[in-house]
Every structure is written in structure tokens, then in C-alpha cells.
Amino acid sequence: MDLIDQLKELSIRIKKIKDTIQTEEATKNALIMPFIQTLGYNVFDPTEVTPELIADVGMKKGEKVDYAILMGNKPIMLFECKKSGSDLNVSHASQLFRYFHVTEARFGVLTNGISYCFFTDLEQANKMDEKPFFEFNILAFKDQHVEELKKFTKPAFNVELIMNTASDLKYTRAVRNILSDWMVSPSEDFVKLACSEVFSGKRITPAIKEQFTLITKNAFQQLISEKINDRLKMAMEPTEGMKANSSPRELDQDRIITTEEELEGYRIVRAILREVTDPKRVVMRDSRSYCAILLDNNNRKPICRLWFNNLSRLVLGFFDGKDEKKIQIADLSDIYQYADQIKQTVRMYDKPVDESSPVEIVASEMG
Template sequence: MEFSEQIKSLVARIPKLSENVSTEEATKNALIMPLINVLGYNVFDPTEVIPEYTADHGTKKGEKVDYAIVINGEPLILFECKDVNSELSNQQASQLFRYYSVTPAKVGILTNGIIYRFFSDLDSPNKMDDKPFLEINMLNLREKDIQELKRFTKESFDPDDLTSVAISLKYTHEIMNILQEELENPSDDFVRFFAKRVYDRPLKKNTLERFRTIVKDARNQFINEKINNRLKLAMSDHKEEQEETSENGTPEEDNGIVTTVEELEAYYIVRGILREIIPANRVSLRDTKGYCGILLDNTNRKPICRLRFNTKQKHLGVFNDNKKEEKIPINDLADLYNYSDSLKNIIKLYDSQ
């Protein structure tokens, strides 16, 4: 099973597992050790993963970090674990801070099994930074996050390359936060930046406030146009697919059915999931009045799943080995990733036949 599949499989189990986890030890066993294992490190080999690693600090002796991952004979990745219901705090990060400074570690990870915060020593060598260079929420996992996690696998981890990667991630994240804040609540400097480029008179207070409103309006128009352009492109791609010759060799007729933006988004998520095992052009969409069908090789004989989004409670229809549909309620499009295995299994069944 590929790394991406293993991660998604673990993520799919987290909601159920976290309901039955109430202590730090249970969190480690149910959520954190499985992730370390997925990263390729043998949690049962003490030469590779050391539990309760002793990291003495000054006059404090016998302090232990929950896990140390040993690479080339050195503990380079440290895990400080808290229970799943714990809100990760600066105080908890300070514990990891002490451990980090007395070991050759390159990465310190503070986690409660759901949130993972990655720290390094970008600001001062061998002194852990106050802010993480990367934060990953396993319950809101993006494809980008999976690729970042892959950097820390046994086969990919490169201590020499870590600094440049961490710097890029850290400052990209901080700049994105600044952009988000400025776009939501434009500061005076942000407003002046644009106003001075289109207005050549002095910016008095009332003029500045007027431009603040103009900047907000321009922001909304810019974002809306970008979204509309993406949707038009998606709709255009979908229309081309529908206009292609169907099974009987004739173009499908326009019967007044409208494929919604949400259905298109779900379709592209499914295509993304299945790209790991088949070419994306083998996955097609065929909308009907009752549901939106996603098919293999554009044939009704090979349904992959059905999007039943026309009611208040959305359902995903997946198929078992007998091609019988099971309707599963979903609340968010991200829930589709939880059924990656089912989607891939039906493809494997069709191809084996």
C-alpha cells in the first residue's frame, strides 16, 4: 500500500478511535505509534524508535521525551505526546524545548494524535524555535499535508535538506496568515499601498477610509472572478466529456439536468483519489435527475460511485463486490477521502473481470 493510502486509512480511523481514547498512553498507542509506523519506522525496534528517551537538561536529570527516532545512530526526531483531548500549549512546547537543546535532534514534534506541530532551530542553532514551521491537522488533511509528511518518512528524511524546507514552510505559512488578515481587515499600510498607485493626492483620514472600502470591494471582485474562472474551466471540461461519444456512439442529449459545483468538486476529488491506480481519463461523470454517477470507462456497467446530493442529507453511494450500492451519509466533501479504499476496490474488481 502506498504512503498516501496508508495515511488516509489511518485518518479514516481517527474519529472512531479518538472516541475511545482518554489518556496520554492510550493516545500514543492508538494514534501516534500508528503514524510513526506509517512513516516507516519500526516502533518495536529500540534501535530505531526509543520510547521514554532520556534527555537530561542541566540540573534536571532523568527527563524523558516520549519517543526519539534514531537515524544513523542519532536521535534526530523527537516526539512529545499529549492526550487526544489536550489543547497543545506553549508550556507543553517548552518541555520539548528543553529536550531539544540537549540532543542532536533536527525536528521536535508536539502532538495530541490529531494536531502535529513540527519545530526546528531556524532562528538559533540547537535552540528550538518558539513557533512551528509546520502544523498538520489529521482531521483536516490536505494532499499538500500528505506530501509534507512524506518528507519525514524513513526513506525520504534528509537532515541536510531540512533547514531549507523548514524555512520555506515557516515563512510561507506566516505570509499566508498575514495575507488572510490583511484581506479580511486591511491595515492602513495595506490600503495606502494600493491607494498611492491610483490616487496622486495626499491621503487624508477620510480619503483613507474611503479607499479602505474600495480595497475591500476590489478584493471581493478579484476573488469572485478567480473562482468563476475556475468554475467555468471545470464546467467546460465537464461539458466536453459529456459531448464525447457515449456507448452507443451518439452524443448525450441535453435533458435539463444541471451538474452543481459541489458535484463537480466531488467528481474531481474522486478522480484525484483514483489517479493513484488508474489514468484520470478513465473516470467520467454522468449526471441524472436522481443522482450524479461517476463511471469507469464511461460505461453504466462500471459504476464507481453515486453522488446523491439532491437532498438535505447528502449520501455517497459506493459499490461492493456484487455491485450492490451502499448509501453512506456524508456531511462534508472531505469525507470522500474516508472511502478511498472502497473506490479503489471497485476499480480493481472491474479490471480483474
């Protein structure tokens, strides 16, 4: 099962239970331990994941780290845990600062079970930075976040590889935050810079500066809006060459947009089927009307269809013979309620030919 599928499954479960978590201990057991387990570390093996590792700091004896990930009997990552819902700031990281200094671990993680802030010592050796170089939110992550998190998994863990990208991650994040702030409220220096480029050689009066503060903010918003519209236009409209040489069916395919809901539904189905088949055999093929999930990328082996184009009405299509049966669901997590039916469909395709009759599905809208 791919890491992203495991994280999606964990995310759905955490959304359901997070509001019931009232203590730090419950946060550890229900949210943080499953996350560490997802990274590939055995939380029930104290030689791999040690709870309350003692880390004496100067005159302070008996200081304990909530969790230490060990490799070769040496700590590689330290986890400082706070109750679910707690804010994560520098003051909450004070214990982690001390632990980091007296252990061999190169990475410290501050978490409330939802957000995970990863720290290291980019600024000064053996002294943990005040700001994290990477943040991961289990309830709101994208594919690129998972790719960065994958470096911390047990099979892929490599200090040099992580450190090589940590600096870029940290400062890219910092610059993005600055630009994001400027979009809402441009700094005085930035406005002056923009003015100096436009009014070369002219004195920037207070009136011009005030005018350009608003102009700069509007320019940011227009630029972002135009970039988004350009990308949507490119996704929906074929090029002139394609218009001249493509068939109407091919042009329709180019206008297909796969939504995040369809992608998440696909990942849930893959997660369900990991017990009965190789997830690589489960393929998604989108069309204008529905998103098909197939076994072996074969139209004659439909597992289910996601009729999600109308997001106010999510519908699943199942196959147990020639006919498609449609079922309306309230939420994407409801797909798990039909796990047995999805698994049985795949088992049917994998039976020897003499044990089941072939399923003929005419996919009129798919290539």
C-alpha cells in the same frame, strides 16, 4: 500502499474514536503511535522509536522525551505529546525547546494526536524556532501537505532536503496567514499603501483612510471570488478551438468535475485492494453521471461505481456478474463494510479464463 491512502484510512479511524480519548497516554497509544507507524518507523522496535528518551538538561536530570525517532542510534526527530484536544502553543513546547538543545535531533514535533507542528532551527543553530515551519492535521489535509510530510518518512528521510525547503515553507505560511488576516481586517499600514497608490500625491485624511479600509476588504473578497469563478469557468467551458473541432461527447467530458468525495472514495477502494493487487492497477475514470473505478483501466473490469453527484445520497454500484447492484451508504467510511465484496470482484477478474466467464459491462457514459 501509498502514504496518502494510509493517512486517509488513519484519518477515518481517528474521526470515529477521537471523542473517546480522555488522557495523554490514550492519545499516544491510539493516535500518535499509529501516525509514527504510518511514516514507516517501527514503534515496537526501541532502536528505531524510543519512548521516554532521557535528555538531561543542565541541572535537570531525568528529563524525558515522549518519543525519539532514531536512525543509526542517533535521534533524528523528537515528539512531545499532549492530550487530544489540547491547544498547541509555545508554552506547551517548552520541554521540546530544552530537549532539542541537548540532543542531535534537527526536528522537533509538538502534537496532540490531531495536529502535528514541526520545528527546526532556522533562526539560530541548535536553538529551536518559536514557530513551526510545517503543520499537518490528520483530519484536514491536502495532497500538497502529504508531499511535504512524505519527506519525514523512513524511506525518504534526508535532513538536507527537508532543510532546503523548510525556510520557504515557514515564511510562505507566515505570509499566507498575514494575507488571510488582511482579508478580514486590513492593517493600517496596508491601507495606507493602497491609498498612496490610488491617491498619488494627495494627503490621506482619516475619512479617506476609514473609507479605504472597507474598500480594501471588499477588494480582497472580490478578487478571490473572481479568481475562483475564473477557474471554475475554465474547468467547465471548452476553448473556442475545442468547440469548433470537438465532438459533443468530448465537450461533455470537459465539463466533468471530479469531487473531493469521489477522490476520497477512490482512495478508500485502493486502500482496501492493496491486499489483493497492486494499487497502481486500480484506476479512476470519471463521467458526468458517476465515477467508475476500474481494474487495469479496462471498461470490462469495473470494480465499482461511485454515484456521488448528489451528495445528500451517496450510492455505491457493485458488480458480481453482468448486472450492477446499487447500495446507498451514509458515510464514505461505510465503503470499508464492503471490502470483501470489492476484493472478490478483483479476484474474479484475475482468475484464469477457464475458471470464470468474462464480465461484459456496457459503459455507455465512459470513453
